[in-house]
Amino acid sequence: MVLSARPLVLQKSLKFQLKVFSKCSPRQIRMQTNLSCSKEGNKKESRGALVVLEGLDRSGKSSQCSRLVSYLEGQGLSAELWRFPDRTTNVGQMISAYLTNASQLDDHTIHLLFSANRWEKRKGLKYSKKSRDIKQEMAPEIGLLAPDLVAYLDISPDKAAERGGYGDERYEKLEFQKKVAEHYKVLHDGSWKVIDACQPIEDVEKQLQEIVLSCVTECQKGKALSSLWSS
Numbered sequence: 001m002v003l004s005a006r007p008l009v010l011q012k013s014l015k016f017q018l019k020v021f022s023k024c025s026p027r028q029i030r031m032q033t034n035l036s037c038s039k040e041g042n043k044k045e046s047r048g049a050l051v052v053l054e055g056l057d058r059s060g061k062s063s064q065c066s067r068l069v070s071y072l073e074g075q076g077l078s079a080e081l082w083r084f085p086d087r088t089t090n091v092g093q094m095i096s097a098y099l100t101n102a103s104q105l106d107d108h109t110i111h112l113l114f115s116a117n118r119w120e121k122r123k124g125l126k127y128s129k130k131s132r133d134i135k136q137e138m139a140p141e142i143g144l145l146a147p148d149l150v151a152y153l154d155i156s157p158d159k160a161a162e163r164g165g166y167g168d169e170r171y172e173k174l175e176f177q178k179k180v181a182e183h184y185k186v187l188h189d190g191s192w193k194v195i196d197a198c199q200p201i202e203d204v205e206k207q208l209q210e211i212v213l214s215c216v217t218e219c220q221k222g223k224a225l226s227s228l229w230s231s
């Protein structure tokens, strides 16, 4: 994002985001400035890529994000992982209290908090699972930076549940995850890269590496930044 001179990769929109920069440099997030690539003479400065990994709970986003960061760093790229919700902020703590059933909020309020949590980092992602009307859901996201790549780790709710590991949080229930899967079908557009998350972990990893590297290269070459829902 800020991409001044570095590519950014974001991962995990519903849950995590990962930023990857093209060069090793201080891991600072400066997205709020320099959203357009600066020019040096006639030469366009390369920028970061924003990559988002989507998928149901237990689809493998966390593992793949960690592996992807290691891989990109091994390629000489500076990568940064952002996870949403970011529970460290004030807003994030409110979200966390809700998710752990320590507080109650209505659906619209939690949706807005998820969005506010992204705005805190000046980042663009998807929306809360709890909102029902798509247009209403999209509104608070307008103006956030659009991802350069959305990779969807595709797994059925039943298969994901078989992996176990659901905790006690509100959304970690098979019936709820089925609703999330339906929601993803509505959100999905042709630009998303869908990866079969039931493949061996190494195969998923390899496919992610390929599409992310290709995206980073495109961004380095000067692919324009855009905002969410601008078209």
Ligand SMILES: Cc1cn([C@H]2C[C@H](O)[C@@H](COP(=O)(O)O)O2)c(=O)[nH]c1=O
Pocket: 013, 014, 015, 016, 057, 084, 085, 099, 114, 115, 126, 127, 128, 129, 130, 171, 172
């Ligand atoms: C960031 C975000 C997370 N969530 C959900 C996904 C998870 O079920 C839950 C907690 O995420 P986590 O397990 O990655 O911390 O929050 C939304 O519903 N909307 C959002 O915008």
